[in-house]
Amino acid sequence: MADFFEQLGDILFLDIETASVTEKFEELDPRLQEEWIKKERLIRTENPTESPGSLFFDRAGIHAEFGKVICVGVGFFQSKKKDNKLVYRSKIIADGNERELLLELNALLNRKKWVLCAHNGKEFDFPYLCRRMLIQGIPLPEPLQIAGKKPWEVRHLDTMELWKFGDYKHYTRLELLAAVFGIPTSKEGIDGSQVNTAYYLENDLEKIKKYCLRDVEVTARIFMAMHPQPDELTIEIVETKDSKKDHED
Numbered sequence: 001m002a003d004f005f006e007q008l009g010d011i012l013f014l015d016i017e018t019a020s021v022t023e024k025f026e027e028l029d030p031r032l033q034e035e036w037i038k039k040e041r042l043i044r045t046e047n048p049t050e051s052p053g054s055l056f057f058d059r060a061g062i063h064a065e066f067g068k069v070i071c072v073g074v075g076f077f078q079s080k081k082k083d084n085k086l087v088y089r090s091k092i093i094a095d096g097n098e099r100e101l102l103l104e105l106n107a108l109l110n111r112k113k114w115v116l117c118a119h120n121g122k123e124f125d126f127p128y129l130c131r132r133m134l135i136q137g138i139p140l141p142e143p144l145q146i147a148g149k150k151p152w153e154v155r156h157l158d159t160m161e162l163w164k165f166g167d168y169k170h171y172t173r174l175e176l177l178a179a180v181f182g183i184p185t186s187k188e189g190i191d192g193s194q195v196n197t198a199y200y201l202e203n204d205l206e207k208i209k210k211y212c213l214r215d216v217e218v219t220a221r222i223f224m225a226m227h228p229q230p231d232e233l234t235i236e237i238v239e240t241k242d243s244k245k246d247h248e249d
Helices: 002-008 030-043 056-062 098-109 125-135 159-164 174-180 192-201 205-225
Strands: 011-020 067-080 085-094 115-118 156-158 234-237 241-244
Touching: 002 067, 011 056, 011 125, 011 192, 011 205, 030 056, 056 067, 056 192, 067 098, 067 125, 067 205, 085 098, 085 205, 098 125, 115 125, 115 205, 156 159, 159 174, 159 205, 174 205, 192 205, 205 234
Parallel strands: 011 115, 085 234, 085 241, 115 156
Antiparallel strands: 011 067, 067 085
C-alpha cells in the first residue's frame, strides 16, 4: 500500500482541449488548404459532393497538423498517510496564444519525472502535444521524449488501455467508464464535439476550461477505481489553480 501511494504522487493526470487552427477554412494557409482537402477525401463518409473544406470546422481540431491546443488540465494526488487521505489538486493552463500555453506546460512537465496519465492519451493527448510543441519550435519535455526508449521506459499510462486488459479491439469512452464506476459525469453543458463552437462562435473559453478540468478529475477517479483502496480512504478535492489568460486570436 505504501508503494502505491508513493507511486501515485508521481502521476500527473492530463487532458487537452483542441480547436481548429483557424476558425474558417479560407483563413488557412493555402498549402495547408490543399492538404486538408486531401485529408477530407479520406475521412468523408457521407455527402461526397459537399464543397471542399466543409468538414474543416467540425473535424480539423482533432488533427494536430490542422488544429491547436487551447487548454490543458492537469491534476495529481498528494498523500496524507496520517489521516488516510488523498488530496487531489488540479490546474488549468489556457491561453489564446498556443505557444505560450505550451511553454508553460513544458516547464511544468520538466519540473519532475512525472508519469503521465490520460484517457486515450497514447492515441491522442500525448502525440498531439508532441506534434504541436515541435510545430511551435519547443523542445519536448522529458516525459514526452519517447524516441529510442524501450516500451517499459516510457512513463505513460492510459486509462482506456488499462481497461482493455489486452483487448485491442475495444474502444471505451471516458463517460462510459464514469457511468459504470458511479463517477459523476464531466459532460455538463458541453462535450468534445462542441469545443470548436464554444471557442470560436461563443468565445467561451471558461466553459471549455471547466469541461477540461472535469475530464481530468474523472480520469483520476477512474484510475483510482481501477486500484481499489481501503474503505476508510478519503479523497479531498482542493480549489483549482488557474493560469488564465485572455482569449487572443
